[in-house]
Amino acid sequence: QVQLVESGGGSVQVGDSLRLSCAASGYNVGTVCIAWFRQAPEKAREWVARIDSGGWPRYADSVKGRFTISKDSAKNTLYLEMNSLKPEDTAIYYCAATRRCASMAAGNFDYWGQGTQVTVSS
Secondary structure, eight states: OOEEEEEOOEEEETTOOEEEEEEEESSOGGGSEEEEEEEOTTSOOEEEEEEOTTOOEEEOTTTTTTEEEEEETTTTEEEEEEOSOOGGGOEEEEEEEESSOOOOOGGGOOEEOOOEEEEEEO
16 A cells, blocks of 8 residues: 655744655555645645656746755655745645656655654744
8 A cells, every 4th residue: 555654844933944754565666656745723724835757847836946845766855945935835734646747746645654743943
């Protein structure tokens, strides 16, 4: 059965960095579209970044230039390096996977992790 497990969240200050990890089992991260989403309190879940089977990354405008998505196929793990963190980055971060990259709507993703909390304080 496909499982995704996020880790690496925590509480940091404005301007700090964090690296999130998503360990996958049941499939190879190199064969699917895999992405990061986030959900802040009382807000809708939003797409953050994705990487396709060819390794091509794309980012939401809100994080472009600050976040970097990557994957290690040998470790079957997805990463999100977050730099220059802002209070508005505070959210639960989820990794998600689908067969191929198309629309980044959350409903198009078949598999989800449990999430990891990121809190950015000023």
